[in-house]
Amino acid sequence: MKQVTIFCDGSSLGNPGPGGYGVILRYGNREKELTGGDPMTTNNRMELMAVIEGLKALKEPCDVTIYSDSSYVVNGINEWLEGWVKRNFKKVKNPELWQSYIEAAKPHKIKAVWVKGHNGHPENERCDELARTTAEKFKEGTYG
Numbered sequence: 001m002k003q004v005t006i007f008c009d010g011s012s013l014g015n016p017g018p019g020g021y022g023v024i025l026r027y028g029n030r031e032k033e034l035t036g037g038d039p040m041t042t043n044n045r046m047e048l049m050a051v052i053e054g055l056k057a058l059k060e061p062c063d064v065t066i067y068s069d070s071s072y073v074v075n076g077i078n079e080w081l082e083g084w085v086k087r088n089f090k091k092v093k094n095p096e097l098w099q100s101y102i103e104a105a106k107p108h109k110i111k112a113v114w115v116k117g118h119n120g121h122p123e124n125e126r127c128d129e130l131a132r133t134t135a136e137k138f139k140e141g142t143y144g
Contacts, residue, residue: 001109002027004062006054009069009117009127010046011135018138019043021050022130024123025057032057033126037134037143046131047073048097051112055104063109069117069124077101077112 005026012019020037034053037046047070055064068074076084081098089095115121117128137143 001061001063004058004064005067006051006064007067007123007127008047008050008054008073009124009131010043010048010050011128011131012041012043012046013135013139016040016042018135019046020131020134020136020138021046021053022127022134023050023054023057024127025054026123033130035130035134037131037138039138039143044070044072045094045097046135048076048094048101050127050131051077052097052100052104055101055108055110058108061107061109064111066110066112067115067121067123068112069115069121071114074112074114077110 007024010021018039019041020035023034025032034057036053047068051066051073084092084098089098115124117124
């Protein structure tokens with residue numbers, strides 16, 4: 001299985017407000033950046049969308065390490081998701097996105113790692129820049 005690293009971050013200008021996400025996919029010495037967003041969303045939704053879109057970009061089953069500064073995403077993946085599924089996502093925010101995550105994650109072996117945001121981590125800083133830039137474009141009405 002290929003070893004892939006996904007760095008990701010999400011941003012919203014207001015919560016809710018215009019939002020964006022940024023992703024860096026790394027395989028060996030190759031990298032690909034992804035970005036997207038929504039005109040009215042929350043930070044947590046964008047954090048999770050970054051992971052989903054990163055996983056959807058993979059073309060074959062991989063051993064994936066996800067780096068995120070979102071405790072919501074990292075704890076959701078590593079600790080909470082199994083219980084949420086057993087409860088059929090009762091009283092869980094963003095259940096449709098978590099179900100999309102489950103679908104995108106199925107072929108892969110995944111480990112999520114928390115990194116401190118805004119702390120000089122180069123890939124996290126780049127993903128933050130991509131997310132904020134995209135959120136700004138949605139705010140200005142210039143995305144797309």
